[in-house]
Amino acid sequence: MIELFSADTPNGKKIGIMLEEIGFEYRVTNVDLGKGEQFEEKFRNISPFSKIPVIIDHENNNEAIFESGAILMYLGERSNKFYDKENRNKINQWLMAQMGYVGPIIGQHHQFHHYNPGKSKFGEERYFKISKSIYKDLDERLSQSKYLAGENYSIADIATWPWIARHEWHDIGLKNFQNLTRWYLDIAKREGVIKGYNFMKKGEPIPLP
Secondary structure: EEEEOOOOOOOHHHHHHHHHOOOOOOOEEEEEOOOHHHHHHHHHHHOOOOOOOOOEEEOOOEEEEOOOOHHHHHHHHHHHHOHHHHHHHHHHHHHHHHHHHHHHHHHHHHHHHHHHOOOOOHHHHHHHHHHHHHHHHHHHHHOOOEEEOOOOOOOHHHHHHHHHHHHHHOOOOOHHHHHHHHHHHHOOOHHHHHHHHHHOOOOOOOOOO
């Protein structure tokens, strides 16, 4: 049994999707970010930076894993799915690109453009511009291969897809990017993605372009 500590965010959805895709039994423990539960000592014992998501693998000596990229790597190795050894170097590169660039930049775009519009013209313009560049870069990559790390679906796609799933917040226009849209819709049809996107059981439909 995997216990997933999370809130309903793109990083949380990554792990919900992965757990559904690999078919592992899991339960969700909600961490209420609005109430500051991520800062409580009990949670900080498993997440030293007070960040979600975290998993505890109760079938593996109660191993606790924090950071969503590390969790995906752990589950990929544990299940032997979506983390092919022969293509691991390429998968790791695209996974780290999501962790270090795509997620943080689009996350800042959410803060300035969606949550706090009008508070910083510089912040809004800066992160809109870079987020649009990310769309272009991903679209270019996906003109060359079916998935981010090559011809096979991997944890790099699972990591990146939930951030693009908030395309309605971005006001960039997903449908203007043909290859990115094709990739997004192909993944959106997967049963594990549909279930994992709704891992908090809120009945959320996947936003279409």
